Every structure is written in structure tokens, then in C-alpha cells.
Amino acid sequence: MMLSVQDLRVSFARAHGPAVEVVHGISFDLEKGETLGIVGESGSGKSVLSLATMGLLPRTAKVSGKILLDGQDILPLPERDMCALRGRKIGMIFQEPMTALNPAMRVGAQIAEGLILNKGLSKSAARAESLRLLEMVKIPRAPERIDSFPHEMSGGQRQRVGIAIALALQPELLIADEPTTALDVTVQAEILDILDDLVTDLGISLILISHDLGVIGRIADRTLVMYRGDPVEQGETEQILRRPTQDYTRKLISAMPRRVRNSLGVQHA
Ligand SMILES: Nc1ncnc2c1ncn2[C@@H]1O[C@H](COP(=O)(O)OP(=O)(O)OP(=O)(O)O)[C@@H](O)[C@H]1O
Ligand SMILES: [Mg+2]
Structure with a gap:
């Protein structure tokens, strides 16, 4: 259980x-x-x-x-x-992805941050893993989007980034509180x-x-x-x-x- x-x-x-x-x-x-x-x-x-x-x-x-x-x-x-x-x-996905994302940081760097801090990945390994996660949540043209800022993305893309961040440390339980209400x-x-x-x-x-x-x-x-x-x-x-x-x-x-x-x-x- x-x-x-x-x-x-x-x-x-x-x-x-x-x-x-x-x-x-x-x-x-x-x-x-x-x-x-x-x-x-x-x-x-x-x-x-x-x-x-x-x-x-x-x-x-x-x-x-x-x-x-x-x-x-x-x-x-x-x-x-x-x-x-x-x-x-336990990973968590929030209702409004914009509030969960740092507006001043490229999305790839935001995903990589947790990987570097918690898993001790090198910068380049964390970037490669971020790209893999963005592809897993089906962000179109992920190799380009990885360097976008949140405000350059659509609401749906931002929520995909939110899911990628929640998945980065491979949680066994994911809690999604109204993940699609704003979309x-x-x-x-x-x-x-x-x-x-x-x-x-x-x-x-x-x-x-x-x-x-x-x-x-x-x-x-x-x-x-x-x-x-x-x-x-x-x-x-x-x-x-x-x-x-x-x-x-x-x-x-x-x-x-x-x-x-x-x-x-x-x-x-
Ligand atoms: N920090 C808090 N202090 C006092 N009461 C709170 C607090 N957080 C929530 N409540 C109260 O707890 C009850 C349940 O709130 P909750 O946010 O869990 O509802 P919800 O089912 O998530 O609603 P929604 O669909 O609007 O998100 C509400 O009556 C709310 O006012
Ligand atoms: Mg609620």
C-alpha cells in the first residue's frame, strides 16, 4: 500500500x-x-x-x-x-503553474536546480535530465524550450513544466491539486x-x-x-x-x- x-x-x-x-x-x-x-x-x-x-x-x-x-x-x-x-x-503539482515557477529563471534551470541540489548531478547531467523530463511531458521542441522563461510559454506548457519539476526526483506518490482548472x-x-x-x-x-x-x-x-x-x-x-x-x-x-x-x-x- x-x-x-x-x-x-x-x-x-x-x-x-x-x-x-x-x-x-x-x-x-x-x-x-x-x-x-x-x-x-x-x-x-x-x-x-x-x-x-x-x-x-x-x-x-x-x-x-x-x-x-x-x-x-x-x-x-x-x-x-x-x-x-x-x-x-511525494511530488506535488499545483493549480496555477505560474505561482509554482520562478518567473526570472529559465525553465530548464528550474528543473535542473532540484537535481543538482538533491541528487548531486553535475550541471551538464542535470541539463540532460531536464531535457528528458521536458520530452516526457511532451513539451513540443523541448531542446529549444528548455531555455525559455515561464512567461514565454502557454498555460498548458507551464503546467507541463510543473509536472516535470514534480517528477524530477522520481517520487512514488504524486498529488495534483486542481492541475487543469486554469486551462x-x-x-x-x-x-x-x-x-x-x-x-x-x-x-x-x-x-x-x-x-x-x-x-x-x-x-x-x-x-x-x-x-x-x-x-x-x-x-x-x-x-x-x-x-x-x-x-x-x-x-x-x-x-x-x-x-x-x-x-x-x-x-x-
Ligand atoms: N489556513 C487556514 N486557516 C483557517 N481555515 C482554513 C485554512 N485553510 C483552509 N481553511 C478552511 O478549510 C476549509 C476547506 O478548505 P480547502 O481549501 O481545503 O477547500 P477546497 O475543497 O480545496 O476548495 P477549492 O475547491 O475552492 O480549492 C474551508 O472552509 C477553508 O476556509
Ligand atoms: Mg483547493
Whole structure:
């Protein structure tokens, strides 16, 4: 088992008044090579859940439960140990690639930086590896693009660079929080297909977070539906799409455009 989250609860301390709990006991398992989709409307706790897994919540957050990564509970680990896990064992892809990239640095150098710092690669070996990664995420004309600045690239290309950076240290678990929300529909489909291929080719595990069941339905093996910090239902994605048991899931399905429902072979709930 790659990741096993057990009864995870997150609350935030407030300056005045009692702490507020925003994630109320979420549990899920993720096998190696599997994609788990987490879906729910804005504010349902998807990002808090993924930040908790990365150990990136602010100090005001109190987290309880278990987060077993390869069998080891990483929740009690000090920041120094979590820091070593991030990038190496767990990679993260963010919603807006521009915020994750350094605007003043060529993209190839940004990918190479982590390789030099963490893997001790020489400058030229790191550049060669950066090129390989850019080709893996299907950046067109990668040998030229490697020296581009982020602002010279399209949104979809920037997100591919974000994926290349997340993959650079060969993590076993990838967490993608709304990786395609800022992109138009065709580019969105391309990025999802790249992620899907990577999971298959590299045998890594993926957590794909989205408010859009159409995005999740495209590549997730299993799906967890969340509502206001609660688990609503979880299971095989096909099962969730074709035979939802909860009204909230049915609502998410009816919110999908008909074209998307048809392409996933889903009847109106
Ligand atoms: N640092 C924080 N301090 C206090 N409350 C927070 C903090 N971060 C998130 N919250 C609260 O936790 C709840 C869940 O937020 P979260 O960002 O996880 O939602 P989400 O499902 O990712 O939504 P979206 O789809 O908009 O990204 C919200 O009510 C939010 O206000
Ligand atoms: Mg979020």
C-alpha cells in the first residue's frame, strides 16, 4: 500500500473562540500505480487534505489520525524529515503553474536546480535530465524550450513544466491539486492524458483533486467524494458515476455538461 489515510481530522485554531474543524475523519487507501480522484465543491477540504499529507499546513492547524506512507506514519514526523520526503517521495503539482515557477529563471534551470541540489548531478547531467523530463511531458521542441522563461510559454506548457519539476526526483506518490482548472478544455484533456500515461509508465500513485467530476472520471481508478469536510462516498470511479448512492454525488453528476457525461458513458442521475 502506497498511502493509507485513516480517520484524518484537521482543525484550525482561531484568535478568538474555539478551533474550527474543517476535515472530519477522512479515510482512504491508495495502491501503487493507482489513481485516486478526490472531488467536492469549493471549501470541502480537498486542499487541506492534500496539504496535510505533504506536511504543509500552517502551525495553526491541528491534525489527528494516521497518514501511513509505505506503512510509516508520517504525521508525527518533524519538519526536517517531512522536508526530505517532499519532492523525493511525494511530488506535488499545483493549480496555477505560474505561482509554482520562478518567473526570472529559465525553465530548464528550474528543473535542473532540484537535481543538482538533491541528487548531486553535475550541471551538464542535470541539463540532460531536464531535457528528458521536458520530452516526457511532451513539451513540443523541448531542446529549444528548455531555455525559455515561464512567461514565454502557454498555460498548458507551464503546467507541463510543473509536472516535470514534480517528477524530477522520481517520487512514488504524486498529488495534483486542481492541475487543469486554469486551462481550457482541450489543453486540460492533454494534461490529464499525460498524467494518466505517467502513472502507467512509471508505476507511481496519483491523487487527483478536482471540483469537476468530469476531470476525475477521465483518469481516476477510484473516487472519494467529499462535502464540507465529510466523506460522502468512495469506490470504483465507474461505480460512483453509474450507480451513485448519495444525493450529493448525483448532484455532481447532473452538474457535468451532457457532452462530458456522454463521453464517460454516464446516464443522467
Ligand atoms: N489556513 C487556514 N486557516 C483557517 N481555515 C482554513 C485554512 N485553510 C483552509 N481553511 C478552511 O478549510 C476549509 C476547506 O478548505 P480547502 O481549501 O481545503 O477547500 P477546497 O475543497 O480545496 O476548495 P477549492 O475547491 O475552492 O480549492 C474551508 O472552509 C477553508 O476556509
Ligand atoms: Mg483547493
